Amino acid sequence: MFRLELLPAQYGDAIWIEYGAGRKVSRVLVDGGTEASFPALRERILALPANQRHFELLVVTHVDADHIGGTVELLREREALGVSFGEIWFNGYVHLSAGGVVPTRESPDILGPEQGEQLTELIVGADPRKWNAVVGGGALVVPPTGPLQPLVRLPGGMQLTLLSPGQEQLDRLKPVWDSACRKAGITPGAATAADSERLGEVGTRGEESDLLGDPDVVQLASAPFVPDRARPNGSSIALLAEYGGRRVLLGADAYAAVLGASLARLPEAAGGRIAVDAVKLAHHGSSGNTSSELVRALKCRNWLVSTSGQQFGHPDQEAIARLIRDGGSGVGLVFNYRSEFNEVWASAGLRRKYGYTASYPAAGTAGVGFDVGRAKR
Numbered sequence: 001m002f003r004l005e006l007l008p009a010q011y012g013d014a015i016w017i018e019y020g021a022g023r024k025v026s027r028v029l030v031d032g033g034t035e036a037s038f039p040a041l042r043e044r045i046l047a048l049p050a051n052q053r054h055f056e057l058l059v060v061t062h063v064d065a066d067h068i069g070g071t072v073e074l075l076r077e078r079e080a081l082g083v084s085f086g087e088i089w090f091n092g093y094v095h096l097s098a099g100g101v102v103p104t105r106e107s108p109d110i111l112g113p114e115q116g117e118q119l120t121e122l123i124v125g126a127d128p129r130k131w132n133a134v135v136g137g138g139a140l141v142v143p144p145t146g147p148l149q150p151l152v153r154l155p156g157g158m159q160l161t162l163l164s165p166g167q168e169q170l171d172r173l174k175p176v177w178d179s180a181c182r183k184a185g186i187t188p189g190a191a192t193a194a195d196s197e198r199l200g201e202v203g204t205r206g207e208e209s210d211l212l213g214d215p216d217v218v219q220l221a222s223a224p225f226v227p228d229r230a231r232p233n234g235s236s237i238a239l240l241a242e243y244g245g246r247r248v249l250l251g252a253d254a255y256a257a258v259l260g261a262s263l264a265r266l267p268e269a270a271g272g273r274i275a276v277d278a279v280k281l282a283h284h285g286s287s288g289n290t291s292s293e294l295v296r297a298l299k300c301r302n303w304l305v306s307t308s309g310q311q312f313g314h315p316d317q318e319a320i321a322r323l324i325r326d327g328g329s330g331v332g333l334v335f336n337y338r339s340e341f342n343e344v345w346a347s348a349g350l351r352r353k354y355g356y357t358a359s360y361p362a363a364g365t366a367g368v369g370f371d372v373g374r375a376k377r
């Protein structure tokens, strides 16, 4: 069994992963969504019997509010919810300098430059030995050269290979760390509009190609690719998760070029497209994170999009058009919300013309489950 759930996380990610054989189920959580969406995650946790509220791993992909907001809430309520983690992956301020490692609880300067860095505090408070333990408390960073191998085999048998970030993306984050934390609401005081503008998940929505009727897929897919430059996004921990002969690319909000470069370093990359059973699109289907080049590097039929469209109007039509045009035959789109920004892809005319499928949560609901183990190939 290998399942994903894209929990309703507003414009963020909260990806609940279950895998295992027989009755033994292991769990991994990738991000906690926004602070406001935390009740959905809490509810999902409470639906588990109290003795099963354990995650082999919690991944906090990067410091943006739509990934970290709910995670902070989760760690705050950890004891009350009876939740435990085998390990927590998060690149904190300490990891932004080469060679930096997780401090001990007693260390005098455990925090970054902003003293209210609550996530760090919460992780250290929970158990600093669990923080990035797989790399001895150091940074989770893609090695500079050589073929990429799985970084870990979790209890229960899931293997994870790190695809992002590289050292360059961590280096570039350091100067903006303070602001990124403010934006995430981790420190007292709201981020200024200027901070948001400078750092934000800047929408790169292009012009609608056809305001009446279906969009022009070919024209949209041909729009020039303008890569995402938001530094917190670049620092995203992106993973290839493998279990039982199936695998999923968890793109976080990573850069397309970083993902592409890492995919090319997988041992089987010489054989053409890299086969994966599903991709969680990077950055909620923003046009700046899904290039045609990246789509063509993959052999995948199932493309998962996590966003309500709130705030940034994701997914961008250019990104979805690239999947439809460049993703090979039988592309399937899976959305965890139905919104004014994605319902255009339900068009029967478009689906017929391009031979793809689009699935949405039932009316009035949000969040979606995806069975990786039984996914179409």
Ligand SMILES: [Zn+2]
Pocket: 011, 012, 013, 064, 066, 067, 201, 253, 283, 284
């Ligand atoms: Zn995001």
